[in-house]
Amino acid sequence: xxxxxxxxxxxxxxxxxxxxxxxxQNVEGSLEPIYGIKYADSSDGIGWHRPNLLAISQxxxxxxxxxxxxxxxxxxxxxxxxxxxxxDFRDGKGxxxxxxxxxxxxxxxxxxxxxxxxxxxxxxxxSKMLCYPYVIxxxxxxxxxxxxxxxxxxxxxxxxxxxxxx
Numbered sequence: 471x472x473x474x475x476x477x478x479x480x481x482x483x484x485x486x487x488x489x490x491x492x493x494x495q496n497v498e499g500s501l502e503p504i505y506g507i508k509y510a511d512s513s514d515g516i517g518w519h520r521p522n523l524l525a526i527s528q529x530x531x532x533x534x535x536x537x538x539x540x541x542x543x544x545x546x547x548x549x550x551x552x553x554x555x556x557x558d559f560r561d562g563k564g565x566x567x568x569x570x571x572x573x574x575x576x577x578x579x580x581x582x583x584x585x586x587x588x589x590x591x592x593x594x595x596x597s598k599m600l601c602y603p604y605v606i607x608x609x610x611x612x613x614x615x616x617x618x619x620x621x622x623x624x625x626x627x628x629x630x631x632x633x634x635x636x
Contacts, residue, residue, distance in 0.1 A: 472488050476538045478576075484512040487525055487538040487549065495532055495556050502556045503554070504531070506556040507538045507549075509577055511610040525549070540610060542578070546550055547573040548602040548635055550614060551584060561619055566601035568616060572636055585636045588614065588629050595625040609629055 474528040475488035490508045494501045506528060526535050526549070535599075549571045555564025558577045570586035571579040591597045596618035604615045612631040618624045 474537070477542050478540060478542065479515075480542070482513065484515045484518075486510045486512070487540055487611075489536050489538070497532075497556050501535075504534050504556065504604065506535045507551060509522075517523060523577060525577070526551060526581055527579075528567070530554075530555075534559075537602045537604075539603050539614075541605055541607055542576075543557040543578055543607070543610075543635055544610070545574065546635070547575070547576045547579075548612070549579065550605050552601040553583075554601075565599040568600045568603050568614075570636070579605055582636070586617070587631060602612075 475486045477484060487507050487509055489505050489506050491503055493504045495504055500633045507525045509523045509525050510518045512518045528535065532555055533553055534550055534556060538549055538551045540547055540549045551569050552566045553569050554566040558564040568586045568588050569581065569583040571581040573579045588600060590600055598619045601614055601621060602617045606610050614629045616627050618627060
C-alpha cells in the first residue's frame with residue numbers, strides 16, 4: 471500500500487494528515503499491520519512538528535485506518551478515509567469501507583462514518599470493498615474518486631456529493 475499524506479497550506483502553515491503504523495496483530499498465524507491517521511504541521515514545509523496526535527479514533531483495536539483526504543469547506547474541515555478490520559479484509563466481511571469525520575480546527579475530529587455519503591453497491595465492482603478515497607472540490611462541489619473490490623482491481627469510481635456537507 472502506498473502511504474500518501476494529505477497536505478493543505480493555510481495562512482503560511484503547512485498541515486498534514488498521514489498514515490502511521492500503530493502495531494502488528496497476529497491474525498490466524500499471519501502478522502497484519504494496524505495503522506491510523508496522525509497530524510503534523512510546519513511553518514516551512516521541511517521541518518515538521520509531529521505531536522503524535524491520532525486524528526481519527528479506532529472503533530476497535532483491530533481496526534486499520536488509512537488514506538486521509540481533507541477539504542476545508544465553510545467553517546469545517548471534512549475528512550474522508552478508509553478503514554478495515556484485520557480479519558477477513560480481502561473482499562470479505564472486514565473489508566475496507568469509507569469513513570467520514572469533521573473538525574473545526576483540523577486536529578480534534580468527530581468521527582461519524584454514517585455521513586461518508588457512500589456505501590457498497592448491492593452487486594458489481596464495488597459491492598465488497600470501498601477504499602482509498604480522494605476528494606477534490608470542483609466549483610464548490612466535493613467529488614470523490616475511490617477504488618472498488620480487490621483494492622481497485624475491479625474498477626475505480628467517481629461519486630459526486632449531493633446536498634450540503636455535514
